[in-house]
Amino acid sequence: MRTPTAIIAAVSALALTAPVHAKTIAVAAGEGAQGRLQEALIAAQPGDVVQLGAGRFALTDGLSLDANGVTVRGAGMDGSVLDFSGQQGAGEGLLVTSDDVTLRDFAVENTHGDGIKSKGADNIVYYRIRVAWTGGPKETNGAYGIYPVASTGVLVDGCKVSGASDAGIYVGQSKAITVRYNMVEQSVAGIEIENSRDALVTGNLVTRNTGGILVFDLPNLPVMGGGNTLIADNLVVANDTSNFAPKGNIVAGVPRGTGVMVMANDVVTVRGNTLVDNPTAQVLVVSYPQPFTDKTYNPVPRHVLVDGNTVRGGGNEPQIPGGVQLAAAFGGALPAVVWDGQGAQPAVTGQDSHLLALGLPAEQIGMAEAKPRLIGGSVKVAIAAANPTGAPAALDARAKP
Amino acid sequence: MLMSATLAAQPGQKMVSELAVRGSDFPAVLSDYGFFADSAAQKPASGVTPYRLNIPLWSDGADKLRFVYIPPGQQAKAQDEGLLDLPMGSALIKTFKMGGKLIETRVLLHRAEGWVALPYVWDADQREARLTLGGKRIALTGPDGKPLSYAVPNKNQCKECHGVAGAVTPIGPKAYNLAPAWLAALQKAGKLDHVPVVTKRIPLWEERTRADAALAARGYLDVNCAHCHNANGAASNSGLYLGWLERDPIKLGIGKRPVAAGRGSGNLDVDVVPGDAAHSILYFRMASLEGGIAMPELGRAALDPAGLTAVKRWIGEMKR
Structure with missing residues (x-):
């Protein structure tokens, strides 16, 4: 047990870290x-x-914040x-370009572009924020709800995010990331x-997105080589909304x-999730489907481990070419x-541990060339699990009631 | 503010207030700086030099008057073909006029802590411009005769365009977009260390139809897009880089798929389709006025027909 002195010392240390004239x-x-x-933010x-x-x-107009260490706080995600x-004008509702910012307890509705974007904003906390397009899923909704990059x-x-025409919560070209305890619905991608x-x-x-959780790596970008990502203990349920992303965006596919x-x-682990009634596939592992010239880009999945998930239903209306016949063939x-069959074979363990390999002979090859085969019972390939530390622990203190 | 009373140039002196430029306050009114001998006529004070760019940024058809102030006894340094390195205490001043009226004047001040960007909006009587940190929308008539909701940027938005790796920096005065004669005159006046050698200069906008299509369009894209679309700018994460010196076709958008365009993609697949502007996302976004689609995101509420024509011609002449 801590002594009162220790507590006082801890409180004093905390006080010292806050600027003297914080207001x-x-x-x-x-x-x-x-x-x-806007003037307050400046x-x-x-x-x-x-x-x-x-x-x-x-x-x-869009709002922007460019001062480090500022908290923007509302009267609750339904209150403000x-x-x-x-x-x-502007490409998003709120743009943050400074470090150590906390955004909490307010909502952003019906932006014409993205909801809240933070770019080059290290150690940012989004806590109890709601972003919504209130007219339901529409192609004319903004792309991303919460968009740290x-x-x-x-x-x-x-x-909470609903109605994003791309991803509800999208984290791009970043590292040391935690996305937890959120709810995303009626978006093209839930979390990307x-x-x-x-x-x-x-x-x-x-739930009720087109796709639940996506982990992508794309070519021709200043930051590539995504990986060491853990998707654990999520509820991924009935993502059955028709894809309403504008064509041209990767999520439109x-x-x-x-x-x-x-x-x-490289190195993605999908572990301990509850996957229910996702009608194409509960877990889909694929290569990048488009032609590209970027020599530094690796288009195939490597070291993917699907481990110990709880699975119910799903796979019954697969929207992949030839999917109906395939599903029929599997009862x-x-x-x-x-898995599309490109890159290294994923390992699958736990309940329903069969892996359907579509057997595509190369990337960017259509299903006409597929040679589907079932691999299983338990698909044991020695693959080390992802082990990300996520966001720095110091950020937790800013994500509390 | 304190500064108005104590630091402004005295009437009649027509001298720039060094303290207003260099100090740490944000002067409340433009006259505090003393940049103009006659502000209504935009006649610069002593030591303030007007300049033009070969291709200017499109600002909803506003006429723009540009000035540079370099403190006495100091010099700008030429850095290859690019941005002039202006010494501490320098200022860049840009006034926007529409329909013959002064709308706003933006200043960039080179202070000890770095460059500071501040917007000033002119009073209706045209006698004074006032600091407007939070930005403003002004109802005007656009160059096409239609109503225009003209946006004065807020201080943070200044940085969105003027930010390079997080620090405010000038955009315009790059040697490749300045007239050789102006550079020579500045050097002769002792305000520039040397006249830089420029291998390929942006053509004059009024001569664009006679210029090579690629040079005219690439110049236009550099000026209108590349302040964000560069490896250290606000759009660095797009991977679309439109600077004058860029050589990689993919980075210029040719055959490049969008990354975070959302409905800005317009249901099109790639940024630039050679020979086909109508199916190029870059052209589609330039031709839109809708928030979330229109590019540039800031500072444009009206289409630029001449810019669209120049870019269309460039894409159209590309080999498929």
């Missing part, structure tokens, strides 16, 4: 919210809190709503980890009804894990 800047909803809120200094009042903030229905240290915790390393995706509920999808990447539903 709270209160911003109420109502007339002139755009200018008042005036904020490290340690300050920009406190959003309860109510609906009618905004006409930044309403961008009347947005005229090019950052080291990302914690997305307890957030792209061109990123050391990501821990755990305890989330993703995600089959409706995909639970977890791994594309390219009405595909096995839980489907």
Whole structure:
């Protein structure tokens, strides 16, 4: 047990780390919210809190924050709503470009582009944030709900996203990432980890999306070589919304009804999830499907381990070419894990441990060339599990009620 | 603010206030700096030099007046073909005019802590421009005669375009986009250390139809897009880099798939399809006014017909 002295010492140490003149800047909803809120975000200094009042903030333009160590806090994810229905410019609702920022307890609705983007913003915390397109799944909705990119240290915790025409929660070109205890629905992708390393995706509920959780690596980007990602203890349920992503985006190729999808990447573990009624496949492991010229890019999945998941239903309406016939051949539903046959064979252990290898002879080859075969019972290939530490532990203190 | 009373140039002196430029405050009104001998006429004060760019940024059809201030006894340094390195205490001043009226003046100040970008909006009576840190929308009539919701950027948005690896930096005065005669005059006036050798210069915009299609379009893309679309800019994560000196066709968008375009893709597959502007995402986004699709994301509420024509011509002339 800690002695009172130790506690006092700890509290003092905490106080010393906060800037001396940290202040709270209160911003109420109502007339002139755009200018008042933006000016508060500009005036904020490290340690300050920009406190959003309860109510609906009618905004006409994107907001931005560029000061380190600032907290933007609302009166709850349903209490303070930044309403961008009347947005005229900018690519997102709120843009953060500074480090050590905490965004918590407010909502962003109906942005024309992305919801909240943070770029080059290290050690950022999104806590109890809600991003929604309130008209349901539509191609005209913005792409990403919560969009941290090019950052080291990302914690997305307890957030809710619905209606994103790309990914509800998208983490790109980043490392040291934790995405936990969130709920994403009615988006094309629930959660997407792209061109990123050391990501821990755990305890989330993703349902009624086109695809639940995606781990992708794409060519021709400044950060590539994604991997060491752990997808653990998530509820991935009935992701059966038709794909409504605008064509041209990589997620437009995600089959409706995909639970977890791994594309390219090195060392990805899918462990202890509950995968229920995802009608194409509970887990899909594939290579990058497009031609590319980038010599530094590896298009195939390597070291993928699917381990100890609880599986119910699914695979009964596979939206892959020839899927209907394939499902019929397997008695009405595909096995839980489907692999295109490129790269290293994934290991599958635990319940329903069969692996359907589609046997495509090369990347970018259509299903007409497939030679499907079932590999199993337990598909034992020696593959070490991913072991990401996720976001730095210091970020936890900013993600508490 | 304190500065208005104590640091402004005295009327009649027409001298730039070094303290306003270099200090750590944000002067509340533009006249605090003393950049103009006659601000209504945009007649610069002593030591403030006007300049033009071969191709300027499209700003909803606004006329733009550009000035550089280099403190007495100091010099800019030429850095190869690129950005002039302006000494501490320098300022870049850009005034936006629409329909003959002064709308806003943006200043970039080179201070000890780095470059600082501040926007000033002109009063209706055109006598003073006031600091507008949070930005502003102004109802104007656009160059096409249609109503225009003109956006003055907020201080952070200044940095979105002016940010290189997180620090504010000037964009415009690059040697490859400046007239040789202007550079020579600046050097002769003792304000530039030497006149840099430029192997390939951006053509003059008014001569674009006579210029090589690729040079005109690449110049336009450099000026309008490359401040974000470069390896250290706000759009670095796109992998689409549109700078004048870029040589990699994929980085220039040719055959490149989008990464985070969302509905900005317009249901098209790649950024630039040789020979086919109509199926090129780059052209589609330039031709849109819709938030979430339109590029550039900031500073454009009206289409630029001449820019679209130049880019269309470039893509059209590419071999399929």
